[in-house]
Amino acid sequence: MDLAKYLMMLNSKSLYFARANKLGDPFEGSSTRAMVARREYIRANRTTDPNLAGWKDVPDEIFTNLANFYKTAVQDYLVNCWHMNEHESVAMWRLYSTSHEAIAIRSTYRRLRECLPQCVRIGEVNYIDWDTEGFGASQAFNFIMHKQRSFEHERELRAVFWEKEPTPEAQNLKAGIEPTGLAIKVDLAALIERVYVSPSAAPWFASLVETTTKKFAYSLPLKHSDLAADPLY
Secondary structure (H helix, E strand, O other): OEHHHHHHHHHHOEEEEEEHHHOOOOOOOOOOHHHHHHHHHHHHHOOOOHHHHHHOOOOHHHHHHHHHHHHHHHHHEEEEEEEOOOOOOHHHHHHHOOOOOEEEEEOOHHHHHHHOOOOOEEEEOEEEOOOOOOOOOOOOHHHHOEEEHHHHHHOEEEEEEEOOOOOHHHHHHHOOOOOOEEEEEOOHHHHOOEEEEOOOOOHHHHHHHHHHHHHOOOOOOEEEOHHHOOOOO
């Protein structure tokens, strides 16, 4: 993240969950081509194919309504995204840093799970072939947890809040939802294991991040990226 987002996180003491349709991928929450082809086959052959006898009396508009439901349902998911790796990723720094003055925070699944309400679901994104593979459409959560293989380098773990979640815990969170997303309060000191400063950042920026973090009453371990070290020969 850039410095502004880091400061916003410290100031609000929260993690930001963006609406899934604002994440930048137009295929977010969509069906795969294989799934649509299967659905259209059922629609066209349900009265003639004996293997589709269970679909025979399903009204035609149901298929259209399903497609419309999936298309609009994506906006009901609010997502906080993480990259899973044992080591730093040059690619992730380059993809998600808007400038040299960038920051990454490191945590663990256990820390994240313990800091978030139970109504927030957490899981690994599954990367599949959009032409030949699919997933169970009866579980709407699957639509937000599958992406095209071209995003596989992201190795993404998602924390997801469903806006239509009916539990009392979720109802309390809904009051804070904005058009673009939701900030969920967390214990940042418990969540953050270490703060990393971009390998391309100047030394003064690392000092600034450390000083600013302390002004928010956090003594988070901070380190200039290992990728900034000089090579040895």
